[in-house]
Amino acid sequence: MTSRQILAWAWVHKWSSLVCTVFMLLLCLTGLPLIFHHEIGHLLGTEVEAPEMPVGTPRANLDRVLEAARERHPAKLPQFVVADADDDAILFVTLGDSPTDDKNQKTVVVDSRTAAVLAEPKFDEGFMYWMFKLHVDLFAGLPGTLFLGFMGLLLVVAIVSGVVLYEPFMRKLEFGTVRHERSTRVRWLDLHNLLGIVTLCWAFVVGFTGVINTLGEPLFKFWQFSEVSEMIAPYAGKPPPTELGSLQQAVSASDALEPEMKLGFVAFPGTFFSSAHHFSVFMRGTSPLTARLFKPVLVDAQTAKVTDSRELPWYLKALLVSQPLHFGDYGGMPLKVLWALFDIVTIIVLGSGLYLWWVRRRVPLEQRAGLVPATAEGAA
Template sequence: MTRRAVAAWVWVHRWSSLVCTVFALLLCLTGLPLIFKDELGPDLKLADTTAAPGTASVDAMVARALAARPGEVVPYLFYDRDHPILKVPTAASMTADPATFHYQVFDTRTGQQIEIPQPNEGFLYVMTRLHLDLFAGVSGTLFLGSMGLLLVIAIVSGVVLYGPFTRRLDFGVVRTGSRRRSWLDLHNLLGIATLAWFGVVGFTGVINTLAAPIELAWQANQLVEMAAQAKPAAGEGRRAAIDDVLRAVRAEVPGMNVMTVAFPGTPFATPSHVAIFLTGNTPITSRILKPALADAATGEIVSVRDMPWYATALFMSQPLHFGDYGGLPLKIIWALLDVVTIVVLISGLYLWGAKRSRREALSETEGRAA
């Protein structure tokens, strides 16, 4: 590689790193507790029972949630992936901001209500919002996505420069005698050692920031097409029991688990349909949603289809980003690599600051000599 090419790559690496490092450091720090969000979450204190999940009446749970919050509505139902519980949020309207939801949690085997802290408050909620959107909504998410893209550029340019800068050194050598040189060698070593993980997490993080545009694209295209497959039944104000809807969708798509139910009037359903989102039972299919639409008046399933490829790419990137698909051992590995990445980012800032201070001191010395 020519000297001019090396200089160009140095410029790209320096400035892409400087612009995104503070935000990348924030993402690493907030992402660390999120790796263990299940372990740090509230103790559900589920009652011991031999009843099968899903045997209690969902309509009864919804009625209890509405009775406890007069004047509010239930826009969604959320099933837990790992526990037999159902989260029933209530809100002022069907299109209310999810941040304003009040959640009530029920055991799906017994229908018993479980008292837990609200999931949209507390330490983990603050860490999640900082990690996802800096409390700035879609604009904050897209901004963090742009920082993630710069991070990917910094990783690629760092790989290109690793060879020219370390060709005369044995791999893993950290030279002594100069603090800046030791930090430089440590920065290069840790950076190349965590290259694959850092690249995967950075790239999947960028994909995750596209969740909002992907949801809008699905609503504008796939949801409209699914609703157009069947004309809703004439039934002014009539609503099928949600228990009947769930039985119908489980019969229509056997072997899959219901994860989310969106009621008519929400952004993920239509005014005349209930939307049900299901997942499979394998480690891979459990991350991919399959949407179904049911006629809100009759409970009949009118459409079932797979998510488009761009939504599937989003779902597959999420477990790779947080490392939550391999149990606690993989989470510990993810956390250790996160800590190493924090050291890489801090050492990069130190090297830039040390070089700048050295340059200023040299200019001052030359000025005095002149």
């Protein structure tokens, strides 16, 4: 690599790192408790648990489940019924002032076997809510999400440029060397380089999946504009139904179409994931991987007949797979612990990067790259 190329890559690494580091520190700090959100929820008493019942206890009619939730808020309209990913006995029923209302929503947790209301959790308050909102959109909605996505993209650039620079910056040292006899700055530089290489793959995976996750809303809107519009084309010009048919019949029709899958969630007519004329029943697989992937089944909201069903496009599958991978939510507690350890090490890498920039901001770039003789402190 020529001297000019080294200087160019060093400039890219410096500024991509500096611009995104503060925000990456925020994401690492807020992401750490989110890795253990279920466990923290149990400690705080915010996780809902269904009572123990014999295996094979039959499920209640979903119309009864919906009725139980609506009795709590009779003036509101149903928007979603979501099956808990870890416990099939728990259903979350979300209601709002209108199908698209996202400001005054209420969520009622109902036992899927008895149709008994278990709780009415508040998802817009508490420690974990603050951590989630800071991590996802900085309390700024979609603009905040896309901004963090751009910061994640800069992190990926910083990682790639750091890998390119690792060899010329460390060519006189053996891998993993930390020069303890040198100054504090040099020791931190060596440690920064070592930890950066050790966490390379993890940081790239988490950074890249994080960028993908920030595109969730635009990708779903594109899917609605392209494929969903084709699926609902026969209903163009028809007035929306004034009364909805049976939720249970809609889900039963989806079960009959996809007997090897199980219910993920139902979007009611007029909501973000559906049309004005359909229940959108999203079925999911049963294996650790396919459980993250959904297949939408459009069911006529009045007749409960299936009108269309298609596989999700590749970009939505990539999004759905990346979401749990981002938080290490595939391999149970061992993977969560590993994710947390890498998260902590990455915090050290980011913090040390800021420290090194601060103490070396007046050292010429040529000297840092080893292109001119070093001063008394030396350049790594």
